[in-house]
Amino acid sequence: MTSAGRKKIVVSGMRPTGKLHLGHLLGTLRNWVALQDQYDCHFFVADWHVLTTDYEKPGKVPGFVDEMVLDWLAAGLDPERCVIFRQSELLEHAELALLFGMITPVPWLERNPTYKEQKEQLSDRDLSTYGFLGYPVLQAADILLYKADLVPVGVDQVPHVELTREIARRFNHLYGDVLPEPQALLSPTPKVPGTDGRKMSKSYGNAIWLDEEPESIQTRLGKMATDPARVRRTDPGDPELCPAFNLHKVYCTPEEIETVTAGCKSAGIGCLDCKKIMIKHVVADLAPHRERRAALAARTGYVRDVLAAGTERARAIARRTMVDVRDAMGLAG
Ligand code: SF4
Numbered sequence: 001m002t003s004a005g006r007k008k009i010v011v012s013g014m015r016p017t018g019k020l021h022l023g024h025l026l027g028t029l030r031n032w033v034a035l036q037d038q039y040d041c042h043f044f045v046a047d048w049h050v051l052t053t054d055y056e057k058p059g060k061v062p063g064f065v066d067e068m069v070l071d072w073l074a075a076g077l078d079p080e081r082c083v084i085f086r087q088s089e090l091l092e093h094a095e096l097a098l099l100f101g102m103i104t105p106v107p108w109l110e111r112n113p114t115y116k117e118q119k120e121q122l123s124d125r126d127l128s129t130y131g132f133l134g135y136p137v138l139q140a141a142d143i144l145l146y147k148a149d150l151v152p153v154g155v156d157q158v159p160h161v162e163l164t165r166e167i168a169r170r171f172n173h174l175y176g177d178v179l180p181e182p183q184a185l186l187s188p189t190p191k192v193p194g195t196d197g198r199k200m201s202k203s204y205g206n207a208i209w210l211d212e213e214p215e216s217i218q219t220r221l222g223k224m225a226t227d228p229a230r231v232r233r234t235d236p237g238d239p240e241l242c243p244a245f246n247l248h249k250v251y252c253t254p255e256e257i258e259t260v261t262a263g264c265k266s267a268g269i270g271c272l273d274c275k276k277i278m279i280k281h282v283v284a285d286l287a288p289h290r291e292r293r294a295a296l297a298a299r300t301g302y303v304r305d306v307l308a309a310g311t312e313r314a315r316a317i318a319r320r321t322m323v324d325v326r327d328a329m330g331l332a333g
Contacts, residue, residue, distance in 0.1 A: 021207035023200035197225030197243035
C-alpha cells in the first residue's frame with residue numbers, strides 16, 4: 001500500500017513471440033500471478049517491442065498475441081484481478097515515447113548493455129535502427145504512462161528500470177513533478193536451461209512448451225544435457241555442473257535433492273533415473289495448465305474479449321496521464 005492507502009501500481013509486459021515455454025512460466029508468469037492480489041497490476045502485450053528487432057516480419061504477431069495471452073490466462077492471470085491489454089491499441093504509449101525521445105540523451109541509450117549485447121547476438125539482422133536504439137524510451141513510456149510504483153524484473157533487467165527512473169527525473173526537472181520514479185521489484189528468477197543446456201529459448205529449439213504432451217516432455221527431458229564429465233554410467237558427476245539439475249532444484253523435494261546429489265557424486269544413480277525423479281514433477285505441474293489452456297482456447301473470441309476490456313481500463317489511465325504530461329509541457333490536447 002502507498003501512504004495514500006491505495007494498492008501500489010505494478011506494470012510489466014512481454015513480447016508476443018507465440019506460445020510460452022517453461023522458462024517463461026518459472027521466470028515470469030508465476031511471479032505475475034502471485035502479484036495480482038497484492039498490487040494493482042497491469043500486464044501488457046508488448047507488440048510494438050517485437051518490431052524493434054523483427055520489423056521485417058511483422059505478419060505473425062497477431063497469432064502470437066493470442067497464443068501468448070492464452071498461456072497467461074491458463075497460468076492463472078485473472079482479468080478480474082489485473083488489467084491485461086495490448087500496447088498497440090493505446091496510441092498514448094507512442095505519444096509519450098515521442099515526447100520522452102525529445103529529452104533523452106542518445107548516450108544514455110548507447111550505454112545500455114542490452115543494446116550492445118543484442119546487436120551482437122542478432123547479427124543476422126540490421127539493428128542499426130532508430131527504433132532499436134530507442135526501445136528503452138518506449139519501455140519508459142509503457143511504465144510511466146500508468147505511473148507505476150513497481151516494475152517486476154530479474155536482476156539483469158534492473159538497468160532498464162534505472163533508465164526509466166532517469167527519464168522520469170529529467171522530465172520532472174524540466175516540466176514539474178508529474179511522473180513518479182518507479183522502483184524495481186526484484187523477482188526470483190530460477191535458472192531454466194533448455195534441453196541442450198543453453199538458456200531455454202524458442203529460437204534454440206530447446207524449449208519445453210507449456211502445452212506439451214506428457215510423453216513428449218518425458219522423452220525430451222529424458223535426453224536433456226547432463227554433467228559432461230559423466231560419460232559412462234560408472235563415472236561420478238557433479239550436480240552443480242549439470243543443466244538438468246537446475247530443474248531438480250525448482251521441482252524436487254529436499255529429500256529428492258539429497259538422494260540425487262549423493263547418487264550423482266557416487267555414481268550410484270544413472271542420469272535417466274535421476275532425471276525421471278524431476279520429470280514426474282514437471283509433467284504433473286504442466287498437466288493442469290494444458291487442460292486450462294485447451295478449455296480457454298475452445299471459447300471463441302475469449303482472448304479478444306479479455307484484451308478489449310483490459311485495453312479500455314488501461315486507456316482511462318493512459319488518457320489521464322497524457323493530460324498531465326501535455327499540460328506540464330504546454331502542449332495542445
Ligand atoms: S545423475 Fe542427475 S544430477 Fe548427476 S549428471 Fe546425471 S542427471 Fe545430472
